[in-house]
Amino acid sequence: MPSRLIKHDLIDLRALSGVVLSAPPFNFRVRACAGPLGKAFFAAYADFERSDDSAFVDFELKIRPVRGLRRFVRPLISLEIDGSEPFDPLPAAQAFPLLEWGMNWCVTSSANQYLMCHSAVLAKRDLAVMLPAPPGSGKSTLCAALMLSGWRLLSDELALIELHSGKLVPFVRPVSLKNASISLIRDRYQSAFLTVPVVDTLKGTVAHLRPTKTSVDLARIEAFPRLLVFPSYISGAQLDVQKLGHAAATVEIAKNAFNLTPLGVLGFESLCRVVERCDCFVLRYGRLDEALAWFDLMQNQLLAKHYAG
């Protein structure tokens, strides 16, 4: 029987059985034998459920100290996933970011029952928007702001698309913020919870934003995509929105797909079905307020069209 994660479970992180985190549609067993993982983990996943030990576990993750002198001197940790270590060891302070990157890797390397795209996904009143974009485009900052402005988060990083229905399957997790976006979100949304920033990672300074309780509570509710937006943040830029044809949009989203090649024709057909349902745009923005206002306008227009039949 699932139960809410609580701080007391910190003890179980170090036990052999670990903690089975329910992050639908997957279960992750997390064990931490080293590093300051516990506080950030329980804070970022505060509203999530812990599955009991009888639940099927999709991925086994363990943070453990490296062997030898670096276990004690400027300690390093490594992440073991299903018995192998796909990442280089990192400083112990980076335990939580390492876990998050590991969880992403687990899914992108094996969840080929979905078409997977590097994209944020949010929804409001059952109309979902996809924000496919490469790293550094401002996607996560925009995603965080949309979530904290009332959109429910389906994912900040990975769009999981059901191959036959084209539905977007939520994979709600903490939103990863980097560098300047950390203070931007913290200053703008003072009631939002962020983990303590971790400096000097490969991606710079990283902090994780706890997803809203609404997003977590609705983490099993799928949505059909209706808006496909390719965002890019340019400091000081005026809002510029260009409509994109379906073929060009398909090519652009394909660049952000993780597994189009192994899925072959099935993935292609699935991708085309997604794009066909959507109004597609390229969005260049320099101010969050303008971008957020545009999304609300688009959502209202699409809803009006939807209910008008």
Place this chain on the structure above:
Amino acid sequence: MFWITKGWRFRQFADGQGLVFNPFTGDLYALSEIPVSLIIAFGDTAASCDVLFRRVADTVDLDGEPVGEETVKSHLAALVQLGVVTSVSP
């Protein structure tokens, strides 16, 4: 020449824009962006779309050498005769 061989997929959207997909490599091309002037489709793919025949003057053959209009036309005629190309649209 841009060769679309058996097994590739063609898709046309309601707005008229077209795509071709190579399922063997995952490569995806919007038809308007293909930087060559001649596209030949074979087999099953040809059955689902007409061969797209664009400006012949800049056509390049598989060895990278430019070929003239007459050479391309005779190649196409041979392919039609072999039955691997179902139609040619100028």
